[in-house]
Amino acid sequence: MELVRGARPHGRDKLRSNLIEWFHWLLREAEMYDVRYPVKGAYVWRPYGMKLRRNVENLIRQLHDEAGHQEVLFPVFIPYEYFGKESQHIRGFEKEVFWVSKGGEAGERLVLRPTSETAIMPMVKLWVQDYKDLPLKLYQIVSVFRAETKMTHPMIRLREISMFKEAHTVHVDREDAERQVREAVEIYKKIFDEMCLAYMVNKRPDWDKFAGAEYTIAFDTVLPDGRTLQIGTVHYLGTNFTEVFEVTYLDADGSRKLAHTTSYGISERSIAAMLITHGDDGGTTIPPKLAPIQVVVVPIYYGEEELSVVMSFVREVVNSLASGGVRVYLDDRADKTPGWKFYYWELKGVPLRVEVGKRDVEKRQAVVTRRDTLEKYAVGLGNLVDAVRELMRAVEENLRKNAWEELRRRVVKAEGVEAAKAAIREGKVVEVPWSGDNECGMKIQELVGADALGVAMDADTSVGGYDLRDLACRDKRAEVWLRLSERY
Amino acid sequence: MELVRGARPHGRDKLRSNLIEWFHWLLREAEMYDVRYPVKGAYVWRPYGMKLRRNVENLIRQLHDEAGHQEVLFPVFIPYEYFGKESQHIRGFEKEVFWVSKGGEAGERLVLRPTSETAIMPMVKLWVQDYKDLPLKLYQIVSVFRAETKMTHPMIRLREISMFKEAHTVHVDREDAERQVREAVEIYKKIFDEMCLAYMVNKRPDWDKFAGAEYTIAFDTVLPDGRTLQIGTVHYLGTNFTEVFEVTYLDADGSRKLAHTTSYGISERSIAAMLITHGDDGGTTIPPKLAPIQVVVVPIYYGEEELSVVMSFVREVVNSLASGGVRVYLDDRADKTPGWKFYYWELKGVPLRVEVGKRDVEKRQAVVTRRDTLEKYAVGLGNLVDAVRELMRAVEENLRKNAWEELRRRVVKAEGVEAAKAAIREGKVVEVPWSGDNECGMKIQELVGADALGVAMDADTSVGGYDLRDLACRDKRAEVWLRLSERY
The missing domain is CATH 3.40.50.800 (Anticodon-binding domain)
Structure with a gap:
């Protein structure tokens, strides 16, 4: 193997200056995906895009199967009666749910699933008898529906998310469920590693967790224009869903106990992130293992x-x-x-x-x-x-290395409001001192003019020995670094 | 290999005496599929059933890919404006379509696809420029929705059909489209052969063709209780859809012409037929190539x-x-x-x-x-x-041989009404003399008390030299044998 000509890669000016416009251009010209379908936020996968997607789906399926998950398939319809059972959940999703009505008739009250916790729990209740049936680790790859009022973007913000991998797991107690949360984080790392994506792992602040979760851990990547994109989430749901759906099991000691659950999701957003992260003004580079x-x-x-x-x-x-x-x-x-x-x-x-x-x-x-x-x-x-x-x-390693270098360059610390605002203007993810108090955290968002991603789980989050004050509440001592960015 | 003990297979009495009850028992006890989901006609695929289904999907995918089809994915939502364009189509499907409404709002008029001709045609219009773009052979495996008012049955009669493989093809003229119809019939034969199913290939009578088709060719199998089940259909759509969606192409001679289209579908019904055909009172036998x-x-x-x-x-x-x-x-x-x-x-x-x-x-x-x-x-x-x-x-061959022997035993001819009725009572598919006139055909259905499957495409359909009269219209000479049966 003899090097005939050195590197002269494509530039990234078009990509950086208007990322969404560039992405539309890529999807159209590469014949992957068609945005001209006449329904807002619902798009068409063309043959070349579909082949790429199938390879990504197979990777996701393989990694879930290897970790002992079992694939299932639940209906799209959820009775409203079930959907509304968990009060936080319904409050979080009610505004963006699609209703179904049979041709004109006032019949059943059905919604299109925005996520499947409330479809799966009533069946899990039937399937789980005793502790030997646990843990139960299920997943499906399906369409879910969200009536977005915001501007929609191809693969990124959709009304029909057509490649939603949602895993749902059931456990004897909090300890086992949290072990599962850590396993899910490791599975997602492997998926994103294979896609040559760089990511932050952030524990979302309380005010931005999944509706019905005890806490949410999110994967965020940074796109070339400096805005972040959430590409995966893992939720510890505690007993919030098992209480209302009465999912209990007979323990070894003969007592009946409430199960604990988790759920975690990933979608075609990960494919968007992959195409954009490895993109340039000539198109994109697909990681070789996933390339059609x-x-x-x-x-x-x-x-x-x-x-x-x-x-x-x-x-x-x-x-x-x-x-x-x-x-x-x-x-x-x-x-x-x-x-x-x-x-x-x-x-x-x-x-x-x-x-x-x-x-x-x-x-x-x-x-x-x-x-x-x-x-x-x-x-x-x-x-x-x-x-x-x-x-x-070599291509794979180079894509991964570039993605990580870019991400690391993008994350900076700032101890004052002006410095933080400047960092956001420069397309950075900024870490600022935070007391951990929710109200102060929401104030920090306002002051900096950016969204809180939460607290890093992939780095030392403690402010350490420094005597730093909370960015918004100067009377409070800062305990951790809060990450903020502009988000898609 | 030494035979230690000869055959003593399970009986089929339970299966034959109440097929649907037996099928419920099988799906439940074999942990394949759960009918207890709280929405009528919407059921749950459990892990073992899902693995079987994935193997069948992969077989379907492989045979379509090998014949030059390309997989795509279209949205679930179809604007009513598009859905209603082809008048026969809308008349056929209007009553059984599910409507979508955004949480309370009077917004867009969207339906859930019952089939995707009207979603795909507007995009095909954009993709097809000239004769070099044709033929275009697309398929997808998706959920489709039909608001059945009849009694629903697991995998057989559903409101969410979750494994609908629908192929849609576009051609320069009738000749090429009809060549595609024959190719589709051959693909379906291969699929059913691999599933060890026996089938009749019937050209449906005009009054029972797909809404919007010029003609429909259906695959029917006979279940062990003598009723038939439609397991696949192939439609020649002529220019019915291309006219209303203005799908034209530039021909080599510089003129603009209307394209001709076909569509063909197969669903999880084929899996139901497979489990039932190879079923007995001890359970079922899955053809080895498809067995999880x-x-x-x-x-x-x-x-x-x-x-x-x-x-x-x-x-x-x-x-x-x-x-x-x-x-x-x-x-x-x-x-x-x-x-x-x-x-x-x-x-x-x-x-x-x-x-x-x-x-x-x-x-x-x-x-x-x-x-x-x-x-x-x-x-x-x-x-x-x-x-x-x-x-x-040997198992595979035996399953296939038994299925075909059973089917061949079930198909009989009858020249008079009483003989035809007796055959139906005995759980047979009966062939009776027919002039080919639609009104006479519908009268034959009434007289015999069974549904017309149409005219055989897998056997000699002509009545030959015999001077037979149409079963309902005695003044008319019979031209062909019309097949009738009780149907699921």
Whole structure:
């Protein structure tokens, strides 16, 4: 493998200056997703996007299965009677729920699930008899519905979230449920690691937790314009749902006890974050393990006689990659130029491109271009599969490294209001001193003009020995750093 | 492989005498599907059922992908304005459509898709420019919704059909669209062949075609109580939808032409048919290729000292099967007897059971029992993987053979009304002489007291040289045989 040309990656100016506009451009031009469907916040997955999505779904499914979760499928309809049982839950979701009515009739009172705690609990009550049935770890990948009044964005803010993986687990006690919360956090880390995403793990402040949860742990990533995007949440629900649905179990000592539950969710937002994080003004780079096409082969020839020579070697190249287990696609369209094809496949994020021209045939080699850096390597046919595997690993590592470097650059500390506001203006996540008091925390949000993400679970949160004051309540000693940012 | 005991399969009396009751029993006891969800016609897939369903979905996906279809995903919501565009379509579906209303507000007029022609056509109009974009072959696997007023049945008659595979294809002309209809019929045959189902292919009479179709071809299977179940349909839609949605393309000659479309659907009904067709009073047999567990291993021992000897050999058996690519499960529960486990796994339809007792360890063999026939074979460890593969093939072939024999026994001809009524009473599909006139056909339904399935496409439909009269209209000469049955 010989480096033919060094890196000259695409810029990111368009991407940074108007991220949402850039994302619309990417989805349209890469033929992944169509926003022209005539219902607000409901969009169409096109074949190329759907293949990518299936790969992400399979990753999610595999990691949940390996950790002992079982896949189920519950109905979309939830009787309002059940939906309204848990008072915090209904207060949180009532305004954004879609109602169903049978053609004109005043029939049952049904809602479309915005999340499935209240659909699953009545069945769990039937399934769980005694402590041997616990823990019970279920998940499903489904559409959920939220009547957003805010502006909707493709894959990011939807009225039909069509790839909602929701896990629901049931446990004998708080200790086991909180162990599950930690397991869920580890599963999500693995998912995002495979997607080459960088993330913060934040314990959401009380006023922003899931409706019905004791507490919520959220994964936030930072997009290239400095705003954060929540890409996953894990909730400890305590006995809030098991009390109202009477989910009890017979313990070993013969007594009947209330179960404790958790739930955790992830959606197509993670795919949006992946496409944007690895995006540039030429398109995006899809992490090789998740890419529908890992290697695109582009033959380069002039005239009929070169065609047959080149194509015969190209077929050797394609066969060699395919039999090496690489997802390879041959773009042999005669009515498109090589340059047009380069542009097309860079847009679509195919991680490696293999070019074969007449001179390559003579040398029995191919030229491999990395999508992320646009570095080019000449590789002999005999080493091609190994080189492609090595370059795919390198692309993956580079995407992950860049994502983490960008995120780390974005998180700063500020001890005063002006410094905090300046950091937000510069597109940073800012950490400010906080007493832990809810009212002070909400005041901090107002003062800084940004949203509180909560307290870091992935770093030392204590202010340590410093004698810092709460940013909003100067009479209070600060205990922890509160993270704030602009959010999508 | 040595036959230890001949066949003594379970009976089918319970199954035949009350099929729906038996099906409820199977789904509950085999822990596949829960009908206790508190919304009519909306049920829950439990983990074991879900695994089976995933295998069926993957089969459907694979066969559609191989035939050049591309998977997409459209929203659940359809604007009523679009849904109502095709007049036959809206007339057919209007009564059974669910409406959506945002929490109390009088907002958009949205319906939940009962099928997606009217969601897909507006987007196809945007995607199709010229003849080079055709044919376009799309499919999705989604939930669709029908406000059934009839009695609902698990997997069979639902208000949320949660595994609706709907394909939608777009073509330059009638000829290419009808070629696609034939391709769809072949794909469906392959799917049902893999599910070991027997089927009739019937061209539905005009009065029973899909709302908006030029004609409908249906797959009907016969259940063990003699009633038929529609398990798949293929529609030629002509230009009915492309006219109202203005789906045109630029042809090679520079003229703009209307495209022709087809659609074809299959649902979890096919899984119901599979479980019932291969069912008996002990449970069911799942075709080995689709079974979540292909082989269950049951150790048999008395006392602690046998336990360790048996278990050590059992682990060899399990490893050998697993490394042979067999989906094997070891049931090593200490608190259940072997007899209990036999009953349990027969119920769940696991195609092969492997028993290992102390004597088997001495002979380094295992006893393999076929679920369908309950025949037992002694097999040495060295031949186990090969024997299991051969027996799985034998189970599959036997299920398919039995299904086809049963179906062929059920289809009879009758030339008079009384004979036709008697055949229906005996649980037969009856073929009677028909002129082809719609009014006469509907009269035949009344006279015989059964539903017309249509005209066979899988047999000679012509009455041939016989001078037969239409069963209802005696003044008319019969041209074809009309199939009738009781239907689910």
